Amino acid sequence: MTQDALKAAVADAAIKEIEPWLDRNTVLGIGTGSTVNLFIDRLRPLRDSFRGAVASSEASAERLKALGIDVLDLNSTGTLPFYIDGADEVNANLQMIKGGGAALTREKIVAACARRFICIADESKHVARLGDFPLPVEVIPMARSYVGRELVKLGAEPVYRQGVTTDNGNQIIDCFDFMIDDPAAMEARLNAIAGVVTNGLFAARGADVLLLSKGDGVARTALS
Numbered sequence: 207m208t209q210d211a212l213k214a215a216v217a218d219a220a221i222k223e224i225e226p227w228l229d230r231n232t233v234l235g236i237g238t239g240s241t242v243n244l245f246i247d248r249l250r251p252l253r254d255s256f257r258g259a260v261a262s263s264e265a266s267a268e269r270l271k272a273l274g275i276d277v278l279d280l281n282s283t284g285t286l287p288f289y290i291d292g293a294d295e296v297n298a299n300l301q302m303i304k305g306g307g308a309a310l311t312r313e314k315i316v317a318a319c320a321r322r323f324i325c326i327a328d329e330s331k332h333v334a335r336l337g338d339f340p341l342p343v344e345v346i347p348m349a350r351s352y353v354g355r356e357l358v359k360l361g362a363e364p365v366y367r368q369g370v371t372t373d374n375g376n377q378i379i380d381c382f383d384f385m386i387d388d389p390a391a392m393e394a395r396l397n398a399i400a401g402v403v404t405n406g407l408f409a410a411r412g413a414d415v416l417l418l419s420k421g422d423g424v425a426r427t428a429l430s
């Protein structure tokens with residue numbers, strides 16, 4: 207099976223996961239990336255069965271709107287029943303690295319507002335230990351060099367992601383060769399550096415459900 211076929215299969219599985227719970231008041235939290243794009247596309251036939259969505263990026267908002275799905279302001283919605291998003295890496299505890307598409311901060315905000323985070327991924331994203339994928343850190347532009355020096359002290363090799371500005375007007379540093387033994391502690395440690403907006407570790411609050419697409423089907427793991 208190709209990676210695209212695996213992504214399509216997990217997008218189908220995510221629709222099956224949420225469809226029974228949709229009603230006219232439901233507002234979905236929607237992530238960002240190629241896997242979620244396939245999920246968004248599959249929402250089109252259901253668009254009259256739920257109220258709308260909160261998007262974690264301008265790109266996802268545009269895709270939702272193009273399908274006729276209302277995009278709502280998170281400040282007007284309160285708690286969301288579901289947040290559906292992909293991952294760059296996910297471990298057995300459903301902790302993740304995210305932000306390969308630079309959407310990490312809004313993703314973390316929308317995820318924080320959701321009762322249930324459903325991570326949708328293909329098997330290439332499943333890892334024993336987080337950190338092979340370079341960990342993204344969103345920084346206030348004037349703090350970029352300072353944050354880079356602090357990341358070196360923590361053992362990372364920071365690389366400025368040139369030409370990328372986040373939806374929040376900030377910049378991204380990717381941390382290569384990073385040993386992440388305790389993801390929740392590292393998430394907190396990085397967020398404590400002045401000038402860091404957030405980092406791509408979703409560890410203190412990981413996913414609640416992982417739908418993992420494999421050659422022989424989609425495996426479901428639920429922590430709650």
Ligand SMILES: O=C[C@H](O)[C@H](O)[C@H](O)COP(=O)(O)O
Pocket residue numbers: 237238239240241242291292293294303304305306307308309310313
């Ligand atoms: O900023 C991007 C997000 O964290 C994505 O969820 C992540 O990069 C996975 O994207 P994809 O489904 O394209 O692999």
